[in-house]
Amino acid sequence: MKGRFSWFNATSIAFGFAFLYIPILLLVIFSFNESKLVTVWAGWSTKWYSSLLENQGLKDAAWVTIRVAVVSATVATVLGTLAAITLVRMGGFRGRTLFSGMIFAPLVMPDVITGLSLLLVFVALGMDRGFWTITLAHITFTMCYAAVVVQARLQDFDKSVEEAAMDLGASPVGTFFQVTLPIIAPSVISAWLLAFTLSLDDLVIASFTTGPGATTLPMKIYSQVRLGVTPEINAISTILVGIVTVGVLTAAYITRRQTNKAELERRRAFGAAG
Amino acid sequence: MIARPRDLRRWYVIGAPFLWLLVFFLIPFFIVFKLSLSDVATAIPPYTPTFSFSTGIVSFFSQLDFENYSFIFSDSLYINSYLSSLKIAFFSTILTLLVAYPMAYGMARAPKAWQPTLMMLVILPFWTSFLIRIYAWIAILKPEGFLSIFLIKLGIISEPLQIMNTTTAVYIGIVYSYLPFMLLPLYASLEKINPSLLEAAQDLGSQPWRSFWQVTFPLSLPGVFAGCLLVFIPAVGEFVIPDLLGGSDTLMIGKTLWTEFFNNRDWPLASAVAVLLLLVLIVPIVLFQRQQELEREAGR
Numbered sequence: 001m002k003g004r005f006s007w008f009n010a011t012s013i014a015f016g017f018a019f020l021y022i023p024i025l026l027l028v029i030f031s032f033n034e035s036k037l038v039t040v041w042a043g044w045s046t047k048w049y050s051s052l053l054e055n056q057g058l059k060d061a062a063w064v065t066i067r068v069a070v071v072s073a074t075v076a077t078v079l080g081t082l083a084a085i086t087l088v089r090m091g092g093f094r095g096r097t098l099f100s101g102m103i104f105a106p107l108v109m110p111d112v113i114t115g116l117s118l119l120l121v122f123v124a125l126g127m128d129r130g131f132w133t134i135t136l137a138h139i140t141f142t143m144c145y146a147a148v149v150v151q152a153r154l155q156d157f158d159k160s161v162e163e164a165a166m167d168l169g170a171s172p173v174g175t176f177f178q179v180t181l182p183i184i185a186p187s188v189i190s191a192w193l194l195a196f197t198l199s200l201d202d203l204v205i206a207s208f209t210t211g212p213g214a215t216t217l218p219m220k221i222y223s224q225v226r227l228g229v230t231p232e233i234n235a236i237s238t239i240l241v242g243i244v245t246v247g248v249l250t251a252a253y254i255t256r257r258q259t260n261k262a263e264l265e266r267r268r269a270f271g272a273a274g
Numbered sequence: 275m276i277a278r279p280r281d282l283r284r285w286y287v288i289g290a291p292f293l294w295l296l297v298f299f300l301i302p303f304f305i306v307f308k309l310s311l312s313d314v315a316t317a318i319p320p321y322t323p324t325f326s327f328s329t330g331i332v333s334f335f336s337q338l339d340f341e342n343y344s345f346i347f348s349d350s351l352y353i354n355s356y357l358s359s360l361k362i363a364f365f366s367t368i369l370t371l372l373v374a375y376p377m378a379y380g381m382a383r384a385p386k387a388w389q390p391t392l393m394m395l396v397i398l399p400f401w402t403s404f405l406i407r408i409y410a411w412i413a414i415l416k417p418e419g420f421l422s423i424f425l426i427k428l429g430i431i432s433e434p435l436q437i438m439n440t441t442t443a444v445y446i447g448i449v450y451s452y453l454p455f456m457l458l459p460l461y462a463s464l465e466k467i468n469p470s471l472l473e474a475a476q477d478l479g480s481q482p483w484r485s486f487w488q489v490t491f492p493l494s495l496p497g498v499f500a501g502c503l504l505v506f507i508p509a510v511g512e513f514v515i516p517d518l519l520g521g522s523d524t525l526m527i528g529k530t531l532w533t534e535f536f537n538n539r540d541w542p543l544a545s546a547v548a549v550l551l552l553l554v555l556i557v558p559i560v561l562f563q564r565q566q567e568l569e570r571e572a573g574r
Contacts, residue, residue: 005380005384005385005388006383008376008380009379009380009381009383009384010380011380012376012377012379012380013377013380013381013384013392015377016373016374016376016377016380016453016457017395019373019450019453020395020396020399020450020453020454021395021399023407023410023411023414023450024399024402024406024407024410026410026413026414026420027406027409027410027413030413038413039413039418039419039420039423079290079291079294080291082287082288082290082291083291085287086287086288086291086292087570088570090284090287090288093288095292098300099288099291099292099295100563100566100567101560101563102292102295102296102299102300103291103295104562104563104566104567105299105559105562105563106299107504107562108503108504108507108508108558108559108562109507109508109511109555109559110507110508110510110511110512110513110528110551110555111508111511111513111528112511112513112528112531112532112548112551113306113511113548113551113552116306116531116535116544116545116548117299117302117303117305117306117548118298118302120302120305120306120309120541120545121297121298121301121302121305124305136298137298139294139298140294140295140298140299143291143294143295147291151570155570172283173283194401197401200403201403201404201405203404203405203514204513204514204532207536208535218403218405221405221406221409222405222514225405225409225412225518226518229409229412229413229416233409237403237406237409237410240402240403240406241402241403241406244398244401244402244403245398245402247401248394248397248398248401249394252390252394256390
């Protein structure tokens with residue numbers, strides 16, 4: 001078992017990953033297909049990518065989507081980090097169960113319920129529906145994912161480091177910015193990236209909360225998918241898959257470098273002491 | 275009690291996310307409930323003004339209108355949608371578990387050097403657009419799609435398969451898109467199991483299969499539980515998968531709600547559908563929250 005795969009384990013992993021990746025690979029490969037038919041190969045071509053560039057509606061939708069994702073991911077990361085600190089460091093307080101319920105329930109809540117209920121709030125508040133209502137809706141559900149990501153890291157690290165800083169006279173706010181935040185930084189970055197991709201991805205909640213003039217990329221893709229499979233959608237999908245892949249690899253790289261650095265520093269500290 | 279400055283700071287940290295979720299997550303449910311008691315109208319927004327509390331308690335109760343609910347219970351379309359959603363979600367959760375368990379087990383037993391890479395390979399599709407991953411299956415499952423072409427070439431079938439626009443396609447779609455949600459908690463709980471426990475079982479003469487059922491499986495139950503809830507709850511209210519893969523044959527409540535809202539513009543009825551869906555899901559959601567809290571406490 002140590003150092004190599006057993007026959008059974010290797011097979012189940014291989015089948016699992018084949019199942020997960022073959023559909024995406026087929027989609028990517030056929031975005032470079034010459035033919036308009038997406039299941040019959042007729043030679044390499046990048047023409048569907050150049051036709052994307054001429055599609056003004058798609059470009060507008062992409063721009064709306066990116067702005068929504070950047071704004072909502074940023075606010076959601078701040079709120080999510082505060083929520084994670086509340087869950088891990090604040091101990092018991094009145095309303096704690098309610099609070100943790102409101103963090104965990106949105107993770108599993110069906111999108112149709114979240115979308116409908118947010119829309120009704122915006123109507124009740126008399127807000128004009130469009131860019132900002134989508135953004136507010138996205139902040140609400142992505143902040144819970146951000147909270148869970150940051151919470152996992154906060155739980156892992158030793159609280160005594162923070163206590164030491166405070167014993168040495170640092171204020172709680174100073175301790176947070178000088179001790180806690182640098183340690184949890186990789187998870188905060190991951191949280192931002194996750195919030196960003198979730199926002200980029202969302203169809204249902206955005207459809208409920210949008211108004212005239214604000215069409216996001218998933219809404220655009222969805223309306224075209226309903227009409228059938230086209231190589232153009234394959235091309236736009238491939239671009240989105242590419243962006244997410246680069247994002248995930250970057251996040252993994254940052255996390256790994258950070259852990260290696262921490263490990264190295266720990267070894268040095270012990271080396272100096274010994 | 276007068277708050278000391280330190281307490282005040284504490285309440286800033288707690289208060290910001292707390293207030294946000296109260297306004298945009300909790301209170302909205304009450305508005306949905308309130309709207310579910312009103313009538314549809316041709317107006318903007320498309321419903322009659324609902325009851326108000328200003329006119330006294332007696333007239334308040336006389337204003338309540340359960341018409342939408344009685345309509346839902348009298349029309350078999352809605353009842354069948356709920357039942358078929360629960361059935362589809364239940365069986366696809368079990369299927370997902372059956373696919374994910376051997377894979378998570380294999381990953382947890384893989385060489386340590388491989389594990390970060392394998393984890394990343396699971397996370398990558400989890401982060402990739404849901405809509406795109408469902409779309410990818412249309413090209414595979416449609417009658418002239420990849421699967422039929424492949425199987426005809428192999429000589430296994432002679433006629434194209436009719437999977438697209440059936441419930442089978444919905445099962446495939448749910449298992450595929452929710453697989454990472456099952457894998458991650460399963461892997462986390464399997465990876466934590468101390469290998470010396472299995473060695474001990476082996477030393478005491480237990481067969482591998484028996485050690486699995488008596489040692490490994492019981493210890494992985496928290497992961498099984500978390501994974502099943504993470505798949506089951508959202509799957510009940512799923513909209514995109516039945517809409518794109520299931521065709522008109524597949525009844526699911528998320529799709530019914532969407533149709534009421536967007537096609538029939540009946541906001542009050544859509545709200546009543548949402549309230550009943552939430553009532554069905556409240557128990558699994560509370561279980562999920564408690565499980566997450568326990569996990570968090572065990573993690574300290």
